[in-house]
Amino acid sequence: MAGIIQIDNLSKQYGGGTRALSDVSMDIEEGEIIALLGPNGAGKTTLISIICGLVVPTGGTVRVGGHDIRTDWRAARRMIGLVPQEIALEPFETVMNCVRFTRGLYGEGRDDAYIEQVLRSLALWDKRDAMTKELSGGMKRRVLIAKALAHRPKVLFLDEPTAGVDVALRREMWQVVEGLRKDGVTIILTTHYLEEAEEMADRIGVINHGRLLLVKPKDELMGEFGRKTLTIELDTALEAIPSALAGRGLELAQDGRHLRYDYDTRADRTGIARLLGDLAAQGITVRDVSTKQSSLEEVFISLVDDGDKNSAAEDAA
């Protein structure tokens, strides 16, 4: 079945010659949460902006619910809600009127009962008559979400939803997103916070230099690219790594009682069994072992680094 969003060979070159997107293609399934990760200037916001209608692409096509965003833009845009990165609200307008206004723009009649439901779910109902200029930064961001939901969109774009937001509010925002997922809304978010992607996303796309490096289910990505660290606790402290164990990338912790061994989960042989055997052969008694999965951040850095090397190689060629 075709995805709710189909992106084919999408490209964008700005007037100054900057290439912001190069041949990006991907399908986004209905009801999933997809996180787009990438450093600053990678092309994440450009991608979102094209789909939403803020930026005109120089090549490729995007279809939302089967509607082409350029030829059938009205139908495509009715399906989309956008929460922009920057907080932009009419300062002298009340929260309620702001949301009503957006609903009107999308061609929907007045439905205060639905707006009440949205405002309550975002803990904004008590502030419905407050002017937006009186609200805190976190509340303003929630007003932007309420506006984006005003017309019951099928697809919601969240561009850096928790940028500059404190930890407590970030958690609160994740709960809001989780609630939307339960309502069946497809969510595409861009983020710098890997923790955020790890916490919320079903799939993760990594973008760098305008290229989509990969899109994979989060767990698969973690499994494929994840490195693990084995920590071996020793019965007796060592002063140095025995020469028989040299060349395996072992590290001895400062207290001499912990050995750390990095291994690749994708490798045919992780080398763990051999290492433990060799330790026993050296008469070193193992007291305990533990493993730790590398974080998404480490996965991400390794991917972006590889991407940079490939780009450099292409440029050199």
Add this chain to the structure above:
Amino acid sequence: MMSAINWPGVWAIFHHEMMRFFRTIMQSLLSPVVSTTLYFVVFGAAIGGRIQSVEGVPYGAFIVPGLMMLTILQQSVSNASFGIYFPKFSGTIYEYLVSPVGWIEVTMGFVGAAAAKSMMIALVILLTSFFFVGVHILHPFWMLAFLFLTALGFSLLGFIIGLWAKSFEQLQLVPMMVITPLVFLGGAFYSANMLPPFWEGVAKLNPVLYLISGFRWSFFGLADVPVGVSLVAVAIMVGVCLAIIRWIFATGWRLRE
């Protein structure tokens, strides 16, 4: 089946803009009333006392259409330019660009509201003038028609200025440097027939002269240029402005990257 025009979208923009006007109703209406009173005192009483009448119309009454035109031109341009510039300045313009409203809906909403506001102010000025001079309107229908078309034409022009402007300075520049001089030189306070022949020819190059002339005709049956020419002039202005706005939205100039 979706309607070709998103009417709730038009209404949302129109209503939103009108609410801004009503929030500051006192200053929106009071300031033009005060300045009109001043004009009547200066031009009507002080200068009018010496001029007596122009082409048989008492000078105080003669300047009423000009004053209304001066206001409608200034208010239409400033309301429409500010209306669209403010979302650009505050960043809320994104909403108009991502929602299912096109150039027609956005223009109808913003320009309709700007024209409605300036017409309301012009009518308040007309009411104010009744306190100072006896004004009889010969062709009330045409008076309203000219009022509407002029408000529409200059609101469209203001809308273009708001789309073009990148700063508040630019927003003020065109009204200050172009609109106000054109109105003063367009016969707001005198008849072009009072000018020497050469300057009368020059004055007829000023498009605002045609608007004021047509408008004055609706009051007194007197015109510097034929009424048909005035109507064609304002119709051309509306058409050209609409074409420019359509082009701006189609290309995304100063709106989309």
